[in-house]
Amino acid sequence: MGPIETTRPRLAPAFGEAIAAYDLPTGVHSARVGALARAVGALLDLSEADLEALTFAGTLHDLGKLGVPERTLAWPGPLDAAQWQEIKRHPTIGAELVRSCCPPSGGSFCHQLDIAAAGIETHHERFDGSGYPAGYAGEEIPLIGRIVGLVDVYDSMTQQRSYRYRAFTSEEALGHLAENAGTLFDPTLVPVVIEVAGRR
Numbered sequence: 460m461g462p463i464e465t466t467r468p469r470l471a472p473a474f475g476e477a478i479a480a481y482d483l484p485t486g487v488h489s490a491r492v493g494a495l496a497r498a499v500g501a502l503l504d505l506s507e508a509d510l511e512a513l514t515f516a517g518t519l520h521d522l523g524k525l526g527v528p529e530r531t532l533a534w535p536g537p538l539d540a541a542q543w544q545e546i547k548r549h550p551t552i553g554a555e556l557v558r559s560c561c562p563p564s565g566g567s568f569c570h571q572l573d574i575a576a577a578g579i580e581t582h583h584e585r586f587d588g589s590g591y592p593a594g595y596a597g598e599e600i601p602l603i604g605r606i607v608g609l610v611d612v613y614d615s616m617t618q619q620r621s622y623r624y625r626a627f628t629s630e631e632a633l634g635h636l637a638e639n640a641g642t643l644f645d646p647t648l649v650p651v652v653i654e655v656a657g658r659r
């Protein structure tokens with residue numbers, strides 16, 4: 460086995476450990492998003508290569524938060540404009556980090572990293588164009604980015620992040636997805652996420 464073959468299976472777990480070491484709740488959330496995104500992709504009959512890229516993107520969607528100042532991530536009150544600009548860079552930082560792991564020889568691994576990076580870069584884009592960083596709309600947002608974005612919102616809503624706020628129940632979070640199908644979220648994907656989340 461050459462160096463690329465030995466690095467490849469370790470890349471996502473290594474980055475996942477870096478996220479968990481930086482912030483454990485984000486690490487736990489990220490692993491759940493990866494698993495849920497994969498289940499959604501499986502129901503959509505995606506190829507094994509796409510499922511792998513989707514799981515990679517789901518597990519590492521917030522990797523770029525490693526590049527956002529900790530005081531901004533932990534800021535307790537409303538964010539000012541400069542802090543928002545810092546937060547809004549995390550999809551791009553994460554995608555660039557993943558793309559930078561492409562070996563000079565290129566090949567199928569690079570192709571898969573590219574697909575995963577595009578998903579990471581677009582997980583905060585929204586179907587109606589109201590998201591960030593690019594403001595893409597509809598199918599301009601890669602399928603993997605649309606799936607990870609939906610699953611991220613669902614899991615974030617149901618996660619208890621602070622003792623001050625109650626987490627939403629699974630039903631409430633799925634209700635939010637249904638209410639915003641066709642505006643914030645791809646209306647063809649919302650029922651699939653509801654089906655997968657309802658099984659868990």
Ligand SMILES: [Fe+2]
Nearest residue numbers: 520521582583
């Ligand atoms: Fe994010």
